[in-house]
Amino acid sequence: MTTFGSFYGIITRIDDFNSGSEESLGCYKIMTVQKIDGNIVNFIITPTTYFVYNTMMVVGDVVIGFYDMNAPVPLIFPPQFRAIAMSKIIPGQNIKVDYFNEKLVSSDGTLKLNIAPSTQIVLENGQIFTKSPKNRNLIVIYGPTTRSIPAQTTPYKIIVMCPKT
Known part of the structure; x- marks a missing residue:
């Protein structure tokens, strides 16, 4: 059973991510999200990442990202998680x-x-x-x-x- 974790904050950067495959260049993104307390997480956005309401996200958006807490992650800072689902924070939801x-x-x-x-x-x-x-x-x-x-x-x-x- 998958155990899901979440992290919310403001998108501070979005860049292309090299997945190592020539044909997938441009298909993966790395999204840096920072909490108000300064904690940072990098989310790897893949073609299978689910975006709630199919919303385009840009730097400055307040978002929440969900990831598999049991998946292996590289031992680097900031932590880097493969995003399962992403959503903009919508008041009242x-x-x-x-x-x-x-x-x-x-x-x-x-x-x-x-x-x-x-x-x-x-x-x-x-x-x-x-x-x-x-x-x-x-x-x-x-x-x-x-x-x-x-x-x-x-x-x-x-x-x-x-x-x-």
Whole structure:
């Protein structure tokens, strides 16, 4: 099971990243994100990185990036993570990338999803997902939550992250 980590801050730089393959030149980017406290992370943006709302990101945007905490990373500073999903921070909206079990509770036990007829459930390519989102890795876009443990919400949109073959 993938354990997702996140890092948010302001994009301070975006450059091309050489992945080592001649035919992929220009297809990979390195995005430097800095928190207000000065901490920095470099995200490697690949052709499979999911961008919430397909938003173009530029230097100065406030963003959150999600990565696989179990994936190997080079021992360099600043840390360099392969981005799984990226999103601009939008006031009034929250984003969580996590595994949700059969009760639609996140793996860290902090969020429970209550799906409504208005909840959009789609694949990463934007197509409708017709099965249950239970027991899957999900990108969840939501607003207000209850103050219970776990917090409960009715998501605006769920993006199902199907396994890559």
